Amino acid sequence: MAFQAKSVSCKHCNGRVICERLDIKDYVAVRALRTANTMRLRKKAIVNAALWAEQIDIEGRLTGDAISLGAIHVKRKAQIRGNLRARTLSVEEGASLVGEMRIGRRHIPEWEREVADGAGDR
Secondary structure: OOOOOOEEEOOOOOOEEEOOOEEEOOEEEEEEEEEOOEEEEOOOOEEEEEEEEOEEEEOOEEEOOEEEOOEEEEOOOOEEEOOEEEOEEEEOOOOEEEOOEEEOHHHOHHHHHHHHHOOOOO
16 A cells, blocks of 8 residues: 655755645635645635645635745635746736746746756756
8 A cells, every 4th residue: 555645844944735636616824835735725725825736727716925936826706915926827818916026937936946957057
């Protein structure tokens, strides 16, 4: 029988990182939500938290910053008040965004570390 970790410690900040896909459907108010997988905020989700995930799909409301190591997809009825950082960003017509957006490979945390270590241009 194989066992899988439900969470691990981040090697950079020692914070708890969930390994499972997060599917948020309701109200959530926490300091931060992190997953090493995909995170989805459904239409009725109201999230007050900083988000960190491999990919983030937003259909509901987010108040807080979001960092994706891959893509952030903002659906047409999404409402976001916070800063976004991701490798790529897609925004459907009708979405509401208030905040700074830093999009591109150089703006994700792992890329910043690689540049500092001299490995970013490889």
